[in-house]
Amino acid sequence: MEKSGDWEQKINLVNELTEGMELAKQLQMHLNVTTTTTATSSSSSSNEMHESLVLRILNSYDKALSMLKWNGSLGDNQQTIGRSESPRSLSGSPHSEDSDLEHKDHEHKNGSRKRKSAVSRWSKQVQICPGTGLEGPLDDGFSWRKYGQKDILGAKYPRGYYRCTHRNVQGCLATKQVQRSDDDPTIFEITYRGRHTCTSAAAASHSAPPSSSPKKQPPNTALNSQLFPQHQQQQQHPPENLLDFQTGLSAIASSGRDAGNQLSLPPLYFSPTSHVEAEGSYIRSPSVPDNNLIMGNILSPSFVPPAASASNYFPVPPPNEMTGVFGRNQAFQGLESELTEIVSGGKSATHSPTAGLDFQFGGSDQFEPSFPFDDPDLEFF
DNA sequence: GTCATTTGACCTAA
DNA sequence: TTAGGTCAAATGAC
Numbered sequence: 472m473e474k475s476g477d478w479e480q481k482i483n484l485v486n487e488l489t490e491g492m493e494l495a496k497q498l499q500m501h502l503n504v505t506t507t508t509t510a511t512s513s514s515s516s517s518n519e520m521h522e523s524l525v526l527r528i529l530n531s532y533d534k535a536l537s538m539l540k541w542n543g544s545l546g547d548n549q550q551t552i553g554r555s556e557s558p559r560s561l562s563g564s565p566h567s568e569d570s571d572l573e574h575k576d577h578e579h580k581n582g583s584r585k586r587k588s589a590v591s592r593w594s595k596q597v598q599i600c601p602g603t604g605l606e607g608p609l610d611d612g613f614s615w616r617k618y619g620q621k622d623i624l625g626a627k628y629p630r631g632y633y634r635c636t637h638r639n640v641q642g643c644l645a646t647k648q649v650q651r652s653d654d655d656p657t658i659f660e661i662t663y664r665g666r667h668t669c670t671s672a673a674a675a676s677h678s679a680p681p682s683s684s685p686k687k688q689p690p691n692t693a694l695n696s697q698l699f700p701q702h703q704q705q706q707q708h709p710p711e712n713l714l715d716f717q718t719g720l721s722a723i724a725s726s727g728r729d730a731g732n733q734l735s736l737p738p739l740y741f742s743p744t745s746h747v748e749a750e751g752s753y754i755r756s757p758s759v760p761d762n763n764l765i766m767g768n769i770l771s772p773s774f775v776p777p778a779a780s781a782s783n784y785f786p787v788p789p790p791n792e793m794t795g796v797f798g799r800n801q802a803f804q805g806l807e808s809e810l811t812e813i814v815s816g817g818k819s820a821t822h823s824p825t826a827g828l829d830f831q832f833g834g835s836d837q838f839e840p841s842f843p844f845d846d847p848d849l850e851f852f
Numbered sequence: 853g854t855c856a857t858t859t860g861a862c863c864t865a866a
Numbered sequence: 867t868t869a870g871g872t873c874a875a876a877t878g879a880c
Contacts, residue, residue: 618857
């Protein structure tokens, strides 16, 4: 299902590029003809023809680029992380996300089942680094409470639904969905919806690291159990295995339209005790033209992984699962400290507020406080 | 006892 | 009719 959608996407992309190329050829021929003819040939009709061809070419390439941007999997640095949206949205145009997904939200007539109308939605894909703590990328600094889990058609893993813990107390309507990638179990697609209005939003943005949540257990403990159900009893693995995983964490975030909004993010590292996480996501400005965005700076060699955190938090997947993915330890080393985040999505994707619990950026004061939630230019509601 | 998670049921959009 | 999203009772952990 999803595969077919992706295939269609590629077909469309090829078609658009092909058309653009053909139009360009026509234009070239036309220009050759006009330049070799006398001045009288430069009539208005000829100019119109040129303009028409140029517009069509531009339009064609624009579509193609939009597809590329939208479908992160086609990006150079996105590797296999391209599982973007749900199958439903995959079938749409690159711009369908806003209209499609956001309009799905609605207000239930009796009000008991609220679906935020026009709530912004953006997603990012996170590749977890086994040695750095699973929750790192999954925990974004806010306190989430799981309210549901659903098996998604065509997806191997169930999707988890989370809402802000402060929903009842502070009326915070932020929610997020966590979907594990079929292709690569180390990749999670986290879709955020709505804006945090709770106090923890501010705390997260200014981030003092881990402060924490009053919760009795790490916020993502449950998440881990969901994503790696078998791991709960395997968290105490032999140190030798863990040592192999204790590599750093770095992130590559790519987003089509955010080049202009690229933020300089400090190196990432996980804090074993933190409850405040800063996710290296980006604000996706609707107006900023995009191109692959590579957070090379995040790959900074200065990154220093907290040695202890990995062993404390990373739930080592069972051999039958992780072996296939990482080839046991060796493959993990290949992944070595890569946290790949891709922000895809909505018109207002942004730098995630996450001040999170399990990993943080270089320093709390380095964390970009201007998370979209507080950005007046971004429309969340 | 409190709070979070699990899970089946329900509702809505496509 | 189907699938995604949410609710809420049941269950478990602390």
